[in-house]
Amino acid sequence: MANFLFRVSLDFEWPIGELWKGYSCPYTCRKCEHCNSATVSGSCEFCNGEGYIWESDEIKKLHYAWRPSHPPSGEGFQAWEIEVFDDRGELYEGYPESPVFSTLKELCEWCVVNKITHMDALLSKAQWSGIFSGKPFNCEF
Ligand SMILES: [Zn+2]
Known part of the structure; x- marks a missing residue:
């Protein structure tokens, strides 16, 4: 191919x-293990309903600012x-x-x-x- x-x-x-x-991208998050698709958005106390957990806000910012090279x-x-x-x-x-x-x-x-x-x-x-x-x-x- x-x-x-x-x-x-x-x-x-x-x-x-x-x-x-x-x-x-080297800056990644992991799926929240406390909620699943059945969870109502915003109701999970671990991820605020985002479904993903970031190691830090800094990592999250780097992830969204990252562009492929x-x-x-x-x-x-x-x-x-x-x-x-x-x-x-x-x-x-x-x-x-x-x-x-x-x-x-x-x-x-x-x-x-x-x-x-x-x-x-x-x-x-x-x-x-x-x-x-x-x-x-x-x-x-
Ligand atoms: Zn969650």
Whole structure:
């Protein structure tokens, strides 16, 4: 599976298949174990009805102020799998799917040879080239 082109430096190193650290917020909360969906909002004394417990107000602030950071852009071409969890495209995670190549042509060839799928379909070199012709995901929108 691969669905987005990334432009990264030729010596960019992040393990293939491993979630990119810049897309997961390090400031997290945990679900309140004292209430469940049946609880009326505002009635839980442990979480004030929010359903979540934050270690501190500081952590909560950091969480809401946090923004994902893309891998730095560069000269190389790499295929990534990105999963988007909301309509606005603000919640997502992803990982590299291929090595970094110095040309788009090489990347497309690699995808064909390695039977990489896109939406469960095997694509030709020309089709990969089409998929990857848009703006690279990690370059400024
Ligand atoms: Zn609660």
